[in-house]
């Protein structure tokens with residue numbers, strides 16, 4: 786089983802501690818949601834867990850079946866969708882999906898055509914991303930995270946810009962995650978984590 790252990794981790798920007806003494810064990814096969822007010826540190830914590838941002842103190846330990854995963858290879862296990870991660874706007878949807886799978890293969894050998902179908906965007910396969918609506922872009926971001934062959938799926942504000950149909954689509958994709966996957970969410974919207982058994986308030990680490 787894949788596990789992330791946080792041992793006393795903290796993050797400081799300049800002189801300000803965003804959080805300290807975070808002790809957590811996150812196990813695959815379930816989901817965890819980090820909640821808290823704007824600016825409380827949800828996105829920062831998720832970025833530490835992706836390995837893309839260094840901790841200021843403490844240790845993050847990644848393991849698979851009790852074997853340590855080299856932190857330098859951790860990124861291979863993770864797919865993330867977040868408001869601050871942009872899509873390549875000059876590419877068409879088809880081009881973007883082909884580009885993406887060269888460095889992160891899709892689950893079960895899904896083809897770009899099949900992904901576009903699952904995104905409900907078959908009609909927009911040849912349109913440049915820059916001409917997509919904000920909800921269409923959000924669905925693409927979520928799809929790249931859901932359909933990549935990664936055991937860890939990290940979603941920051943997953944239903945931002947989604948309409949009711951898009952939110953229902955998001956819930957359907959969550960239900961289809963595999964039993965060995967780990968889902969981590971950062972959210973302020975209860976209806977985007979209503980299924981999640983583990984809700985953690987980042988304010989406890991202030």
Ligand SMILES: Nc1ncnc2c1ncn2[C@@H]1O[C@H](COP(=O)(O)OP(=O)(O)OP(=O)(O)O)[C@@H](O)[C@H]1O
Pocket residue numbers: 798799803821822823824825826827828829830971973
């Ligand atoms: N690169 C940075 N340099 C300095 N301060 C930063 C940086 N990134 C984030 N911060 C600060 O860290 C704190 C936590 O920000 P973060 O984005 O993690 O909060 P959040 O809980 O995700 O907020 P929101 O709900 O608004 O998305 C904020 O005070 C923010 O200003």
